Amino acid sequence: MTLDVRTLVVLLAVGHLLQIVVLSLQYAVFRSYKGIGWWLLWSGSVAAGVGFMLLRQVPGLRVTAILCQNGFLVFGVACLYVGLMRFHERETRRLLVAAILVLYSAGISFFLLVVDDIDARSAIIGTTLSVIALVTAWDLRAARAGATRVTASFLCLVLLGHGLFFAWRAGMILAGASTADVFSTSAFNLGPYVDAFIVSNLLTFGLILMVNQRSHAELREARDHFMLLFETSPDAVLITRADDGFCRNVNVGFEVLSGYRRNDLLGRSTLDLGLYAEPASRDTVVAELRARGSVSNAEIVFRRKDGSHFVGSMSARVIQLGDVPHVMSVTRDVTEQKRVEEELARNAVEIRELNAGLEKRVAARTAELSEKNRELESFVYTIAHDLRAPLRAIDGFSGILQEAHSDRLDPEGLRLLSRVRAGAERMDQLIRDLLEYARAGTAELRRGEVNLSALAREAFQDVVPGESRGGIDFAVGDLPAAFGDAVLLRVVFHQLLANAVKFTASLPERRIEVRAVREGETVWYELADSGVGFDPAHVEKLFGMFQRLHARDGFTGTGIGLAIVKRIVERHGGRVRAEGAVGRGATFAFTIPQAGGDDA
Numbered sequence: 001m002t003l004d005v006r007t008l009v010v011l012l013a014v015g016h017l018l019q020i021v022v023l024s025l026q027y028a029v030f031r032s033y034k035g036i037g038w039w040l041l042w043s044g045s046v047a048a049g050v051g052f053m054l055l056r057q058v059p060g061l062r063v064t065a066i067l068c069q070n071g072f073l074v075f076g077v078a079c080l081y082v083g084l085m086r087f088h089e090r091e092t093r094r095l096l097v098a099a100i101l102v103l104y105s106a107g108i109s110f111f112l113l114v115v116d117d118i119d120a121r122s123a124i125i126g127t128t129l130s131v132i133a134l135v136t137a138w139d140l141r142a143a144r145a146g147a148t149r150v151t152a153s154f155l156c157l158v159l160l161g162h163g164l165f166f167a168w169r170a171g172m173i174l175a176g177a178s179t180a181d182v183f184s185t186s187a188f189n190l191g192p193y194v195d196a197f198i199v200s201n202l203l204t205f206g207l208i209l210m211v212n213q214r215s216h217a218e219l220r221e222a223r224d225h226f227m228l229l230f231e232t233s234p235d236a237v238l239i240t241r242a243d244d245g246f247c248r249n250v251n252v253g254f255e256v257l258s259g260y261r262r263n264d265l266l267g268r269s270t271l272d273l274g275l276y277a278e279p280a281s282r283d284t285v286v287a288e289l290r291a292r293g294s295v296s297n298a299e300i301v302f303r304r305k306d307g308s309h310f311v312g313s314m315s316a317r318v319i320q321l322g323d324v325p326h327v328m329s330v331t332r333d334v335t336e337q338k339r340v341e342e343e344l345a346r347n348a349v350e351i352r353e354l355n356a357g358l359e360k361r362v363a364a365r366t367a368e369l370s371e372k373n374r375e376l377e378s379f380v381y382t383i384a385h386d387l388r389a390p391l392r393a394i395d396g397f398s399g400i401l402q403e404a405h406s407d408r409l410d411p412e413g414l415r416l417l418s419r420v421r422a423g424a425e426r427m428d429q430l431i432r433d434l435l436e437y438a439r440a441g442t443a444e445l446r447r448g449e450v451n452l453s454a455l456a457r458e459a460f461q462d463v464v465p466g467e468s469r470g471g472i473d474f475a476v477g478d479l480p481a482a483f484g485d486a487v488l489l490r491v492v493f494h495q496l497l498a499n500a501v502k503f504t505a506s507l508p509e510r511r512i513e514v515r516a517v518r519e520g521e522t523v524w525y526e527l528a529d530s531g532v533g534f535d536p537a538h539v540e541k542l543f544g545m546f547q548r549l550h551a552r553d554g555f556t557g558t559g560i561g562l563a564i565v566k567r568i569v570e571r572h573g574g575r576v577r578a579e580g581a582v583g584r585g586a587t588f589a590f591t592i593p594q595a596g597g598d599d600a
Contacts, residue, residue, distance in 0.1 A: 038083030
């Protein structure tokens with residue numbers, strides 16, 4: 001009995017079509033695995049190559065059929081190599097494969113189109129298939145690992161035998177053996193078809209087995225990971241049947257939390273065990289699971305084995321175990337957290353009550369203080385008015401006495417009379433400054449955007465008479481606008497400029513400069529003068545009440561002006577400072593909120 005080559009070719013074609021169906025199913029199920037798509041290309045290309053083999057004897061199609069037949073066969077085995085490397089996540093020898101395909105294409109084209117030599121073509125094809133099979137076997141040997149190691153080794157042996165067979169056949173042809181006709185029934189000619197039929201089936205079997213081994217390994221690994229997480233989770237994990245609540249599995253965390261051992265729980269219902277302090281709680285959870293499929297952070301009161309209760313925050317979802325719906329729940333003991341929350345809630349209520357009482361007391365005290373401030377302000381104005389009336393009388397009568405009766409007084413009398421008038425004037429100025437200080441502390445702030453450059457110039461015109469301004473070098477820089485009470489800020493500049501004018505009066509060169517200096521995000525408004533300065537050791541006294549660093553005979557004043565400045569600036573939320581040295585001038589500076597509401 002002899003084998004018919006055409007029958008073998010048809011069987012190969014049918015076999016590869018079945019391979020395509022099987023590998024397509026594998027690809028549909030395991031689409032995430034790399035390489036299976038290349039195996040599909042291998043099977044489809046070989047099937048196409050086998051199909052073109054049957055067209056070799058059709059008139060006019062011989063050359064095309066030979067090129068397509070051999071081209072598809074070689075391309076198919078290259079796809080098999082790429083697919084195996086991709087499946088095992090290894091790099092392919094791209095340059096080597098490309099070189100093999102180029103050399104094959106050049107050789108097969110020459111011995112078909114230039115010199116028609118079937119034996120040379122058979123040797124080239126055999127050599128190409130042998131090299132690709134041996135390279136695939138070698139690289140697959142290095143890629144073997146894990147669950148697919150045994151099957152990969154089997155495929156290595158199959159590919160090795162396949163490669164050695166074609167290497168032997170190519171050698172025999174080069175040694176003189178003749179192919180004669182592809183459809184010849186000689187044993188030498190039938191060998192490639194029998195090899196192709198056996199190898200393709202063995203490869204298909206091995207590929208499918210390798211995919212399933214990898215899938216089972218990943219499934220076991222996922223199960224092992226799940227069990228590891230399940231057992232080591234610090235939270236209590238419980239798996240029960242959805243219908244009746246029978247316990248199927250628990251972890252150590254649940255044993256610790258509930259007090260039950262695993263054997264106490266398995267096969268028993270949560271209701272029989274009394275795990276829910278209120279059985280209706282489970283009904284609520286089951287109803288929500290049926291409606292939504294999951295429950296998140298439901299607070300439920302549970303009962304331990306010893307009868308004690310605890311509050312658990314439970315999250316659960318429905319899972320399928322053997323087509324039976326189960327509930328996997330994760331519970332965390334939040335008893336202490338709830339106790340703290342309740343304590344905080346009680347404290348919050350108490351704090352609100354205390355704040356409400358405090359606000360009432362503050363409102364009452366504020367109203368009382370406002371009333372006392374109004375009374376004090378009224379008292380101060382009354383006293384000031386009552387004090388200034390006799391002072392004006394003393395000054396007025398002293399002036400009349402000095403002008404009308406000076407000829408009756410001796411020099412000592414005139415000196416004493418002058419001192420009486422000077423004392424009355426100082427006392428009147430002191431009362432005015434005290435009134436200004438009181439107004440600075442009690443006047444309502446009417447805030448708005450203030451142009452400090454213009455305010456400084458207006459204050460200078462108020463302080464220095466027109467005929468005296470020429471003797472002072474006065475300069476105002478570009479001052480950023482401020483947010484404050486324009487009337488009170490004008491008082492600040494008035495007091496600082498009055499000081500500067502006073503302490504530069506005795507010097508030949510009088511210079512006063514108003515400028516802004518930025519330090520980080522803070523703007524300092526500075527007023528610098530070239531006056532007599534002060535001892536920096538006493539800088540802390542400058543802004544106090546009735547503090548004077550210069551002798552009264554040298555400079556007039558009550559020692560209240562800088563205290564007024566400090567009080568106004570601090571009411572605006574700002575700060576004051578001073579720098580100076582004896583004989584080297586002084587610089588006074590303050591900060592207040594900038595226009596736009598940002599504090600300096």
